[in-house]
Amino acid sequence: MSTTNVQDDSQNRPARNRAGQDVTGELTRASAGILPAHLADATVDESSLKRFLAGLPGVDPVGLEQRSAGLATRSIKRASKLQAIDLAISMVDLTTLEGADTPGKVKSLAAKARRPDPDVPETPTVAAVCVYPDMVATAAAALAGTDIGIASVATAFPSGRSSLQIKIADTKLAIDAGATEVDMVIDRGAFLSGNVGKVFDEIATIKGVCGDTRLKVILETGELGTYDNVRKASWLALLAGGDFIKTSTGKISPAATLPVTQLMLTAVRDWFDETGELRAVKPAGGIRNTKDAIRYLVMVHEVAGPQWLDPFLFRFGASSLLNDLLMQRRTQLSGHYSGPNYVTVD
Template sequence: MVNVSTTTTSPLADAEITDTSLRAFLHGLPGVDQVGAEQRAATLASRSIKTSAKAQAIDLAISMVDLTTLEGADTPGKVRAMCAKAVRPDPADPSVPKVAAVCVYPDLVAQAVRALKGTGVRVASVATAFPSGRSSLDVKVQDTKLAVEAGADEIDMVIDRGAFLSGRYMRVFEEIARIKAACGDAHLKVILETGELVTYDNVRRASWLAMMAGADFIKTSTGKISPAATLPVTMIMLEAVRDFRAATGEMVGVKPAGGIRTTKDAIKHLVLVNEVAGDDWLTPEWYRLGASSLLNDLLMQRQKMTTGRYAGPDHFTLD
């Protein structure tokens, strides 16, 4: 059992959270109408925006990107090059905003910290046996501490989907709370891996569970599983953070990751944020786009709007 004592009006604030009370709360959340959710997401995605608004949306999307490399072949040189791109996405155009963060494996955090010192671009690190999450809690905590000690500003952890899907909600809650404590001053993004959660009801329950356990952000995916950041799933998570703030007064961020590759995709997400959660979330502080290939498309679309022509495919570095 876990004691929760806050100054908010959280549904379980100032109460002893037990497996029974947590299960009752999560299963008491309103169910998700699958057809209705998918239709609403599709309707919002079909909205168009004017040229001037599109230019602003592209710059906003660039500023929300977590530029990411999570490959076994990653090297210090690749990380340094990516950090340079994060700070100056288009070397020929200093008006392009820098991205929000660079996301790497824990052993490359120190390289990113050195490369980004003084730039304002944050360093994020995946941890907790990413992407499977299949390890002991002690190993996950140590993994997190190593990344934080190396200078990570943000930790992206993965939940134990096996525990969640088998109904062991308290195990997942306690694990998130332990990782949050290990983060110290670093922000915690909790990856739900929504492609493995099967139902929209599970996405809603996992979102609330993560927020109640201390998540600063809830994140759709590792990017290693398909489907990843679908619009209906992101919409349900945005509804969750909106309702969580209404219940507790606390804001939690959202990070869709995986499958967001084009400017059109990014703008659909920004429309979704505005219509579902509200414009308070339209800032890199509260909304991120986890991507590796998205940035180049945003840069090409931006240049097209500025100059009237597309850049060649070799104009920007490959990520």
């Protein structure tokens, strides 16, 4: 990935066929990685992008949901369960995204991230804390000296309803305050009205602003309406340079579901098969207990592959999930349930 927001062709891109170029003009480019010709051609201009997205195979809801339901019946016991719990803890983006957030709340969340279970110090730390841009500095100070990520939502989260200038400024605010990961939202209105070029440009521009800071692209699948749209938006975000594709803001119901996550895992798997690049997935919202988390991990394992069982490539956007994981972890170690009074509120 290049670190600049470039509007022109990069020298190292393969030659592109310009014959099909139309009035919409060139798309913004943030990524200068070498893509296979058919993917590079897809981003020449908006009409190419539309044709590419329209040419993706359809998604049959019955079959998709059947596979999700089948994988959800996997029975994960004993050592494999403890392994899954530890992995899930290390994948949590511990999140608070409320209007009522205060520095005190964020500090207490950061303390929880550093030491999820004070009574069991060898418990893994979480992957990141996730806050609004104005809380990033507080989180960064509280997490100094750790390798816990500081993720910030940006780009007029959660609706994405603002100008590109505001979204760029919002992103810069977060990064300048110390964010190491940015969670942006796509413009669902533009996507649903067929203006995929605008969505692409915004993602590519924000990725340009982010540079090496990893960018999570929130598709808000609950507003996209169909699985076909989720697949299209996933590929759109991957083509535009998103490091993660993320299901939801958590502000819309339904948030993350197994079938939607399956679809996104399939997209990053296909992306890897075609480009050799590993991109990440983050379901967010609605994942509240260990049983759910393990179902997601089974899906990561069997749909994307064991390679994705890594906090770099899969995250859970969640708040209450962590405490259930901690209680289940204690249960696995001690053989009996403790209870919510033995884990810290955050």
